[in-house]
Amino acid sequence: MTENDRKNDLPIIQWYPGHMKKARELVEENLKLVDVVVELLDARIPAASANPMLREIIGDKPRIVALNKKDLADEKMTKRWLEYFRDEKLPAVALDSVTGKGMRELLSLIEKAAKYRTEKLVSKGVAARKARVMVLGIPNVGKSSLINRLAGAAKAKTADKPGVTRAKQWIRIGADVDLLDTPGILWPKFEDPEVGLRLAFTGAVNDEIYDMENVAHLLLAALRRDHPERLQERFKFKEELPETTEALMDAIGRKRGCLLKGGRIDLEKVQHILLSEFRMGKFGKISLDEPPADILNEVVDG
Template sequence: MTEEMKNDLPTVHWFPGHMAKARRLITENLKLVDVVIELLDARIPYSSANPMLLELIGEKPRVVALNKSDLADPATTKAWIDLYKKQQVQAVSIDAMTGVGMKTLVKMAEELARVKTEKLVSRGANARAARVMILGIPNVGKSSLINRLAGASVTRTADKPGVTKSKQWIKIGKNLDLLDTPGILWPKFEDMTVGLKLAFTGAINDEAYDMEKVMSVFLETMAADYPERLIERYKLIGELPKTSAEILEMIGKKRGFLLKGGIIDHEKGRRIIINEFRAGKLGLISLDQPNAQQVH
């Protein structure tokens, strides 16, 4: 995203009432767990990382899991994993839908928890399973991850944010007890591009922002960073136009998003394009590039 684009960004905020309740719930239950799994979207590891969580977690051991890795640029995801390791943070890329990375994630969580569980045994307590809490923003895939780990559909899943709204314990094999909690966003995005990327990926409810303005930025971002993906997906001929409106017109004509009289149905076009991005139909795309300042 160019500096010129950043100077004229639409504002995106979303902080429903249950988010404040979720923060209290997490704070109250952190003392019950040994390890925190922070679940991020591999396409936007920085933008999907809630800076509030580090404050809540404190010194509690954590594992960073980059979910939806099947939708992200693998080279960029690897760079993020390497950066976390340099920061002494355990990190793994996963795909909760197919199970990729599950064994590594469980092993990391169990190893980090062992310090706590062995200390309890040394003090005379009975041996117990490691207790883990999964934390992350809405729609990052927590329910899908838990279902995959548990091997059964134990939580409600939906492709919209805010589905999980209460805590529940789930047994994961013999060595892991897992506490699910609601996703939490933060009240204000200091970096406006963070809110936009959360909107792009569906972490923020589509009804909570101006779709026309947000999609304008999305198309400009794609044209700047991944122009070949738009050209290939929508079979466009020649170079992309300079403005998002012209790009939308070109795609609309090619795909036949037309109203009566041959007028382009812009609303339908925007919805289809963003849904195809979220489904991975535009290719493997990473919107956050790693740098040392971006590791929370």
């Protein structure tokens, strides 16, 4: 099978319209309660992990972009993304929600954005109150880890506060900031097969949705194209990498002892190894999305 066949073989993901509608309604309901939104993206795929409807959903509410899992992304690329967002006038920060890196910076961005907003409200005659923030992001991007981190760092107690329709749990994360303890889940958009593939590589969609064989094969082909030295190092190839992706898959299977009875390669096992080791960062820090080119500058420079 060619790479294109494999790509064409990937299913078009259709979320159940009912589920999506409900999730969006919940996000919209909670949005009414907050002053600031933290848009959590995966630092390896800031484009693919963004929900294109976000702007429309949050309107002109202040937004902070947080690139999570920075420990897994290419540092230079993350820096370029941060510059890109800041050029777009969006406060942006890179995070590792497992170790807690970037939390203080995020909190200060939240405080800054919230202050602007609450001062505006007070000037309109609304009584002063603590600023409220919520986290939004696609499944598995690290929303719960981030909330736990922020809560832990602030040694917060949770407290009930009346919301619009029912009581919501708020966590104090700064002197003047409360965080909603339930994040908003946004569905990723899969219309572009390349976007779907990146979400599958990074584990944003689970392997039952996408065919693991195709995903692992396309991941190996991409790694071989962009980072052959990482494969060489990880699997201790002293010689050149084999010619085709199939042969490379077999060779990795032999190196890892993934053998079936009769000496055949256990391809399913190799596929699993490739995907799980990539997601754990065992091939090094790798980013899959680049910021959009600055077309204006290119025209001027060219």
